[in-house]
Amino acid sequence: MPRKTFDKAFKLAAVKLILEEEQPVKTVSSTLGVHPNSLYRWVQEYEKYGESAFPGHGSALRHAQFEIKKLEKENKWLKEELELLKKYRVFLKRSLK
Structure with missing residues (x-):
């Protein structure tokens, strides 16, 4: 039903x-x-x-919750990306010496 x-x-x-x-x-x-x-x-x-x-x-509440989840997921991805770039930067500095 x-x-x-x-x-x-x-x-x-x-x-x-x-x-x-x-x-x-x-x-x-x-x-x-x-x-x-x-x-x-x-x-x-x-x-x-x-x-x-x-x-x-x-409902407005569900829409807001969906938006929060979407932003949290994007934030997590960006933090992972930033960590990867930091590691790559350290690797480049070491390899250029």
């Missing part, structure tokens, strides 16, 4: 019911047919990212 997906407008409307109209999460959950945990996560993302939350086909 495929997972339910909700668009940005739906998520924002659900979050605004909770935050602005102060409806309980349990009530919004049963009315919209969304698990309460999803609603809590949407509220957290909205509070952190505001109107720019829920970009594309994923």
Whole structure:
């Protein structure tokens, strides 16, 4: 069974019911047919990212985590590259003497 997906407008409307109209999460959950945990996560993302939350086909949090992982991988590769260049430089200095 495929997972339910909700668009940005739906998520924002659900979050605004909770935050602005102060409806309980349990009530919004049963009315919209969304698990309460999803609603809590949407509220957290909205509070952190505001109107720019829920970009594309994923959450802002997952997008940020993906970006961090990508940058960490690139950083690791660059550090390895730098170490290799340092070793090569030492080798060249020795061989030229």
